[in-house]
Amino acid sequence: MIVKKLHDAGVRSEHAYxxxxxxxxxxFLAWVTSNKAEHAGLDRADRWGIFVGEWAPTFFALGLALAQYEQREDTVPS
Structure with missing residues (x-):
């Protein structure tokens, strides 16, 4: 299980959040940088912003999975 391996490697839900x-x-930074520095137009800046912005839901989901795993680890008797 990936969540267990991440947890064992020291990654916690707070890190994912x-x-x-x-x-x-x-x-936002990628959008601004692309818009100002590349001179490739607003469409390209939008694509960079969307590309990086799509990472957030993945990290939030990973954070939730890790939080559930951490909570379950606290309730399992050793």
Whole structure:
């Protein structure tokens, strides 16, 4: 199970949530940077922003999965 391997590697739900919020900010930053620096037009900037912005739901879902795993680990007797 991927969630167990991530948890065993030290990744916690807080890390995934932080990644989600960072990707939201990164999407805006990618959009602004592409729009200003590349001079390729607004369409390309929009594509960069959307590409990076799509990471956020993945990180949020991973955070939820890790949170459920962490909660289950706390209730399992050792």
């Amino acid at each position: 932080l990644g989600a919020f960072a990707s939201i900010g990164g999407a």
